[in-house]
Amino acid sequence: xxxxxxxxxxxxxxxxxxxxxxxxxxxxxxxxxxxxxxxxxxxxxxxxxxxxxxxxxxxxxxxxxxxxxxxxxxxxxxxxxxxxxxxxxxxxxxxxxxxxxxxxxxxxxxxxxxxxxxxxxxxxxxxxxxxxxxxxxxxxxxxxxxxxxxxxxxxxxxxxxxxxxxxxxxxxxxxxxxxxxxxxxxxxxxxxxxxxxxxxxxxxxxxxxxxxxxxxxxxxxxxxxxxxxxxxxxxxxxxxxxxxxxxxxxxxxxxxxxxxxxxxxxxxxxxxxxxxxxxxxxxxxxxxxxxxxxxxxxxxxxxxxxxxxxxxxxxxxxxxxxxxxxxxxxxxxxxxxxxxxxxxxxxxxxxxxxxxxxxxxxxxxxxxxxxxxxxxxxxxxxxxxxxxxxxxxxxxxxxxxxxxxxxxxxxxxxxxxxxxxxxxxxxxxxxxxxxxxxxxxxxxxxxxxxxxxxxxxxxxxxxxxxxxxxxxxxxxxxxxxxx
Numbered sequence: 001x002x003x004x005x006x007x008x009x010x011x012x013x014x015x016x017x018x019x020x021x022x023x024x025x026x027x028x029x030x031x032x033x034x035x036x037x038x039x040x041x042x043x044x045x046x047x048x049x050x051x052x053x054x055x056x057x058x059x060x061x062x063x064x065x066x067x068x069x070x071x072x073x074x075x076x077x078x079x080x081x082x083x084x085x086x087x088x089x090x091x092x093x094x095x096x097x098x099x100x101x102x103x104x105x106x107x108x109x110x111x112x113x114x115x116x117x118x119x120x121x122x123x124x125x126x127x128x129x130x131x132x133x134x135x136x137x138x139x140x141x142x143x144x145x146x147x148x149x150x151x152x153x154x155x156x157x158x159x160x161x162x163x164x165x166x167x168x169x170x171x172x173x174x175x176x177x178x179x180x181x182x183x184x185x186x187x188x189x190x191x192x193x194x195x196x197x198x199x200x201x202x203x204x205x206x207x208x209x210x211x212x213x214x215x216x217x218x219x220x221x222x223x224x225x226x227x228x229x230x231x232x233x234x235x236x237x238x239x240x241x242x243x244x245x246x247x248x249x250x251x252x253x254x255x256x257x258x259x260x261x262x263x264x265x266x267x268x269x270x271x272x273x274x275x276x277x278x279x280x281x282x283x284x285x286x287x288x289x290x291x292x293x294x295x296x297x298x299x300x301x302x303x304x305x306x307x308x309x310x311x312x313x314x315x316x317x318x319x320x321x322x323x324x325x326x327x328x329x330x331x332x333x334x335x336x337x338x339x340x341x342x343x344x345x346x347x348x349x350x351x352x353x354x355x356x357x358x359x360x361x362x363x364x365x366x367x368x369x370x371x372x373x374x375x376x377x378x379x380x381x382x383x384x385x386x387x388x389x390x391x392x393x394x395x396x397x398x399x400x401x402x403x404x405x406x407x408x409x410x411x412x413x414x415x416x417x418x419x420x421x422x423x424x425x426x427x428x429x430x431x432x433x434x435x436x437x438x439x440x441x442x443x444x445x446x447x448x449x450x451x452x453x454x455x456x457x458x459x460x461x462x463x464x465x466x467x468x469x470x471x472x473x474x475x476x477x478x479x480x481x482x483x
Contacts, residue, residue, distance in 0.1 A: 003463040004069060006444050011066055014059070014455045015078060020107045024081035025051045026059065027107055032451050042104060043114045049107035053086055054099035054123050058456045058480070061126055065464045065477045080133050087137045095137075095144025096164050118148055118162035120196040122291050127203040128478050135207070142204045146216070147171055149197060151187045155179045156223055157240060158194055159187025172212020176219060181227035182277060185240040188256055189277075191284075194220060195292045199481075202299040202308065214307060221296065225314050227277060228339070233321030235339035237284045238277035252352035265353030270338065278339040280326070281355065282365040285334065289322045290370035294481040297377055316382045319375055323390045332397035333364040334371075367394045369415030373482065376419050380426045400435075407434060412442035414462035418482040421465045425474065425483075436466050 017030045018037065028050045029038035042048040053060075060079045067076035090098040090105070090112065098105065098112045101119035105112055130138040148162030153174030201217025204210060227239035244259030254261050266274040280288070293315045300308040300315075325341045326334045336344040347362045349355065355362075372394045379387035395404045399411050404423070420436035423429070443459050465483060468474050474483055 003440050004467050007062065007066060007460055007463050010460050011062060011075065018455050023110060024078065024085050025105060025107060026056060026082060026455055027051055028055065028456065029452050029454050032448060032453050037107065038452055039108070043102065045113040047108060048104065048113055051105040051107050052099055053082060054120060054125060056456045057123065057126050058458050058461045060129060061478050061480060062461050062464060064129055065468065068473060068477055069464060069467050079129060083130055083133045087134050091137060091141065092164050094166060094168055095140035096148055096162065097141055116164060118164055119160050121160060121192040122287065123196055124199055124295065124480055126478050127207065131207055139204065139208060142200050143171060144168065145200050146197060155183060156220055157185040157187050158189050158197060160190050160193035172210065172216055181223065181239045182241050182275060184243040186243055188242060189238045189240045191224060191237050191292055192287045194224065195295050199295050199299065202303050206303060221311065232325055232339060232341045233317055234280060234325055234337065234341065236277040237279065237288060241275050241277065254354040261354035265349070265351055265355055269350060273338060273340055280337040280339060281362065286368055286370055289319060290368060290374045293319065293374040293378060297381060298481045312382055315378050316384055316387065319378050319387055327390060329393055332393060333366060335364055336362040366397055369398070369413035372398060373415045373419040377422050380422060405431060405435065407438055409438055410442060411439055412446050414443065414458045415482065417462045418465060421469050421483060424469055433469065440466055
C-alpha cells in the first residue's frame with residue numbers, strides 16, 4: 001500500500017494546487033514550495049499558466065487508475081470533467097481540439113495561445129477514457145486527426161502539423177498508390193508524429209470496427225518498414241524527404257523549406273545516403289526502437305482477431321537489426337549510425353546545423369529505459385532468445401544485475417518498473433514483482449528535487465502498476481503503451 005499512499009498524496013496535492021479555480025482544467029505545473037501554478041512565457045505570449053490536456057494523459061490515466069484501485073470515483077470524475085470541458089469549449093467544427101505541441105489554454109485568461117496548428121508527438125491520448133466521456137466527439141476527433149495530418153492520401157504524405165479549419169474529406173475512401181520511400185514532400189513524416197496517427201487509427205478500429213481505419217493504419221506503419229535499408233534492415237525516422245523551396249548558405253537555419261537537413265549538414269562528407277530518414281542518433285533511436293515498438297506491440301496485442309500480429313514480426317526484425325549493427329555488447333553502448341550501417345562514432349560535424357554545432361563529435365550512448373523495455377517486451381511476445389539476451393545485457397548497464405535480478409538496484413526509471421511488471425505478467429514469478437517493488441522504493445525515495453512539480457508524471461502512473469498487478473487488474477486499467 002506504500003506506493004498507493006504515495007500516489008494518493010501526489011494526486012491530492014495536484015487537485016489542490018494545479019486545479020483551476022474557475023474551470024475543471026489543470027495547470028501543467030506548480031511550485032512545490034509556494035504552491036503557486038507556474039506562470040511563464042509561451043510561444044511569444046507572456047504570463048501564461050499552461051494547461052495542455054494532450055500532455056496530461058499520464059495524469060488522466062493516473063486519476064482513472066486511482067479510482068479503480070481505491071473504489072473512489074472522485075478521481076476519475078475530475079478527469080472526466082477536464083475532458084468534457086475540452087469537448088464543449090475547445091473542439092472545432094471539423095473535430096480537432098486545442099492542445100498538443102503548439103496550443104495551450106492559458107488559465108490566466110481561459111483563452112488558447114500559441115501557433116494555430118494542431119500537433120501531437122508521442123502523446124498517445126487515452127481514447128478509452130475519452131470515449132467513456134463522449135463517444136461521438138471522441139470518434140469525431142480521431143477521424144479529424146487523420147483528415148488534418150494527411151496531406152496527400154495517394155502517397156500517404158503526412159505532416160506533424162494539421163489545419164484546425166480543414167473540412168472533413170472522404171477519409172478512408174481515398175485512393176492509395178503505395179509510393180517508393182524518400183519521395184520529396186511538403187510535410188515531414190517524423191515517426192514521433194506518424195506513430196500517433198498509427199495508434200489513433202488502430203484505437204478507432206477498436207472503438208468502431210471501421211475497416212478503413214485498420215487498413216490505413218497498417219499502410220502508414222508499412223511505409224516506415226518499407227523505407228528500412230534493404231541491406232541492414234535499419235531505420236527509419238522518416239519515409240519522405242523535405243522538398244526544398246528556398247535556398248540559403250546559412251546551415252544553422254534548419255527550417256525544412258531549405259530541404260533535407262541531413263543532406264545539407266552531413267551530405268558533403270557522408271554522401272547522398274545522408275538523409276534525415278536514415279540518421280539514427282540517440283533521439284531517433286529512442287522513437288524508432290523504443291516508443292514506436294512499444295506502441296505497435298500494444299496494438300498488436302489488443303486489436304481484436306489478431307489483425308495486427310504482423311507488426312510483431314516487424315518489431316522483432318527491426319530490433320534484431322538494431323542489435324546487430326548498433327549494439328556493442330562489450331561496452332553495453334549503442335553507436336550513432338546511418339541506416340546503411342555506417343558507424344558515426346566520433347564523426348565531427350563540419351558545419352552548424354540540425355544535428356549540432358560545428359566541431360561537435362557524435363558519441364555513443366547508453367540504452368534508455370524505453371529501449372530496454374522495447375527489447376524485453378518484444379522478446380517476451382516473440383519468444384526470441386537473441387532479443388532476450390540483448391535485453392539482459394542492457395539490464396546489466398542499468399544496474400539490474402545478471403539475468404535481470406538485483407534486489408539492491410538503485411535504478412529508479414519508470415519504464416524499467418513497467419518492464420518488470422511485464423515480466424511478472426508473462427512468467428508469474430514473484431521475483432520480478434519484488435524487483436518492481438525495489439524500483440518503486442527508489443522512485444519514492446528520489447522524490448522531487450526540482451521545485452517545479454509536473455502533474456504529468458510517468459513515475460506516478462508506474463507506481464500504480466504494481467498495485468494493479470497484485471490485484472490482477474492490469475487489463476482493466478489504461479497504462480498507455482507500457483503494459
